[in-house]
Amino acid sequence: MCVKKLLHKVGHLSILGCGFDGSGSAGVGFLLNIQAQKALIEWEPVSSRLAKARFRSKLFNVTVFAVYAPTRVSSEQAIDTFYAELNEAVKKTPKRDLLIIGGDLNTHVGSRQANGDRSLGIHGYGERCERGTRLVQFAQANNLVIANTLFRHKPSHVITWRSRDGRTSSQLDYLLVSSRWRSSIQNCRAYRGPDTGSKGGSDHTLVKMSVKIRLVARKRKEPPKRFDVARLKDPTVVEQFRVQLSNRFTALEHEHSNESPEDGNSSGSSVNEDWQKFRNTLQEVALETLGRVKRKRRRWMSEETIRLATKKRSGDQVSKT
Template sequence: MLVSLQKIQALLFGPLVDLSTTTYCDVRQRQLVYLARYMLVMNLLMKDCPLYLKLLVHLPLVKGDATLNMAAKSKNLFNAINLGKPTTVIKQAKSRINVGCWNVRSAKQEATQAFLVHEMEKYNIDILCISETRISGSGSIVITAPETLHQFHFFYSGIEDNSGLHGVGFIMNQRTRNALLEREPVSSRLARIRLKGNPANVSIISTYAPTRDATETTKDDFYGELQQSSSSIAARDYLIAAGDFNARVGPSDQTTRQILGKFGQGHRCENGQRLVNYALMNHLVITNTIFQHKLSHLLTWHSNDGVTKAQIDFILVRQRWRSSVQDSRSYNGADTGSQSEPDYRLVAAKILLRLAIRRKNKSKVGFDIVRDIAMETHWVKNCFLVLLVPKKL
């Protein structure tokens, strides 16, 4: 059936009807409305879209227009088109990064650093938040993987004296290093980086919380710094906090089911309550408590004698990005290369997230030099000097 342009314009600019309740629209009219509205949505994606079509985006849509609703949803246009009720849609990324956290007991030795990047390649970890590095000061080290010769970048933040206490940092492969926007060594227990991402940038905090034997002042100072660092991160950033929290959170209950899963281990202790309060305040979810795994893939620490075991290392993300986390668990086969049996396990989360390459600004030609009379005279003189050089016979 041929439809005149005037008919389409009348449907586009005419009064909107509720197709779910109307009875006077026949099948052809209904299909025509669907087609016209669908064309409108598709045209809105074009840069050369006519202005009158762009203005139509603010008009309310028909409630029964299922075709348009599906088209808008597939193109993530709910934020641009008024559907009566504001809806926040998170665009799912097509690529994935693996984020890990690990208490390594010490990362001062080059052999340990080589073991860490070897395990990162083995478990396909893109960025590793490490704690208890025992490295003083702050800085960066380039680590070359012994087998593949791939380069990894180690950013560390430690205590200023030579006591060798605490220390946190990040080890990143070249892919994540290329997306690095900024890094901040907050303290010997906290460090932060920001990566260029799509659709949102990614802010990651590496943590090493005080143990249960620490003073209340030390614990308050740590969570005060952690809260201050989290509050300074843009609300639209993909926030990840990962590390050794020295906390038992236990399974979820009625008050914590938004931030905890039912696979949290142990009974909640004082440090666990502090972590829960932090997660509630910042709308974070503790990812390695929401996925069902066997017990050995939920526990993250065991005593040297192997009797006492606990889940005290966690990876947290914003609740609005919860669906982007595909899995989160511990790996008891990872090894730091230490002669003694490792008591901490690697914890890793698989996250649907796209990183963007941060392109360096190319140097531009200085046109002021071209306009400089003295430089112009010097350049012309050099050109003629070449002509004055006698040719060899």
């Protein structure tokens, strides 16, 4: 199916959508306010059932996928294609991004079962079906948590779909979030509208999630100072470095020969341990004989600029007198 792109502005809101064909069998999109419009850095309509939007934040970016899974009457091939596209798109998402997947996934996941589904909470709705197991497996494989199942609410705040005759209700719409942000999710619930389930209204409800980001400032690591290798141009320093290094390596060799073999090895130490000793010895001798390079603070004005400024200032003083 050819993907139709849509970019339309309504008042202060922008609609980003793809795949709308009027039949209701496909089509996903985003409704953005002014702040979200300014933060938008990437928009990709992957298919008629999958769209991606990426937003800029101060310390990390946010990637959101709008999804519309095939219904229960669809073939297994359609389900396989949908999850293959979604899985590939998720794998391309940068690891540092806050990842959110939301939409009509047309399945039932229920609650966490006895085997301990780490992607589910204990407040899901209904019983899990076969395709619900497929969604749970996808979430676990990509380290995602299904936010709808984490919070206890009355049924009307959990159900996301109602038939137009009002006789049948279920939970079909979900919000999935990177599990590393699980503790930041404050709430997730459905909001039923006045016309939900009626002939003139939608059979789906709005699902809202509140996320509070707790950020910890990362300590800036100072780069290690380099050894002053320029001192090796001095023959005296070179001889001093050679003698100290030779003495230290002789002591290491003597220590190595006194170690008792273990488990049939020719030496009691491993290759990694020997390398650590070699590296530490070399660095200690270099620090003692060469020292570190002292960083010179760069002047914010070049010598030429200072000379011209001084010349101009002197000329101004002479003209005033």
